[in-house]
Amino acid sequence: MSDPFLIRNARIVDVSNGAIEAGRSVLVRRDRIEAIGRFPGWSGASLDAAGSYLCPGLIDCHVHFFLDAGPDPRGSYISSDDSRRMATARKNARLAIQAGITTMRDxxxxxxxxxxxxxQGDAGDVPGPHIISCGYALMRPQGHCYFLGGEVATVRDLRKRIEWNLSHGAGFVKLMASGGGLTPGTIPHEADLPVKIMKAAVREAHANGVRITAHCHATDSIRRGIEVGLDMIEHASFVESPGRYRYDEELTRQIRDAGIIVSPTVYSALQTARRFRAAGAAHNPGDVAAVERLEGRLINTGHFRRLGMKIIGGTDCGATNTPFDSLVDELDSYTEAGLTRTEALRSVTDMGAYYLGLSQVGQVRPGHRADLTLLEGNPLEDLEVLRQPLKVYKSGRLVHERNGGDSA
Ligand SMILES: [Zn+2]
Structure with a gap:
């Protein structure tokens, strides 16, 4: 489509107000939405949306491009070379953009x-979403996901790693504050990153103007995260020693009162629990409460909603049996936990963007980046319509058409 162009006769999905504005036209110039209204005299390029729904592109706030979303993501990562790993990332990115996910946070x-x-993505060589990345996540030696790189033993190591990440375009800092289900040799119910390292990481991140988050299964790791002043917590699983899932209301209130944003990543947890039940064993022998811990994430999310926590929507895709088009499944689990459809959708559009510090993303509004999906039905009434968008635009470029294949 030439530039500028008009999307005529659309129903705009106003996620912020949970409303639909019918009969609107949207003028896109370069990568931006320039104006919304009626353009009776328009003679330039245009597309007749014929009353279909124009929705902001979705944001998956927790992904892993280099994991293959199969039954054993760690094993397949370790046995691959870099070119196979890059091919996995390309495949993941394509699946995401076809599902209308225009931003992902790795x-x-x-x-x-x-x-x-x-x-490669920025140069337009690979179809896929905009990427915000932490670069290497940072973990203790042999800590969770150490096979991806990022081990730090001292504050000095930590500073070097953060400096490398940020000088290579990282948008935030990610810590692994407890063990994890993917990594044998780690224990999910143990807070295994020292407070001293976590504190130094928070200082370093904030001194560089970026936010910091941490993977926290262990209740103790959540406690440490609040103490050191994290901006966000991933998973927030609440497992205690010696390996028992127990939701902690008091601690949850502390998370809320500290203004910490939570990414509950429910769908991958449920998928992994299903896998463990079927296989009769977890990936990690140290993960003694694996199924309860994983299934607890849905329960936690209900409590988070009840307490009015700040929630961002993310799938943890790439992890066990969780492909890159799983975001609607994640939203379904949020509605099962008690969020309204609009609240669920906002966690991956305007509110997700706001909490991630992304400006001009996540709404169909003048000045915003033209990351858009055209949908057959109203997602505020039925989230299912998000799964197969008619068209997907990334920065004003048509990158996917349901009936026409990929345009990128
Ligand atoms: Zn993850």
């Missing part, structure tokens, strides 16, 4: 590969 990757991958 929460642990081999730093050197995601830098290359993001550059």
């Amino acid at each position: 929460c642990a990757a081999p730093g050197h590969l995601i830098v290359r991958f993001r550059r």
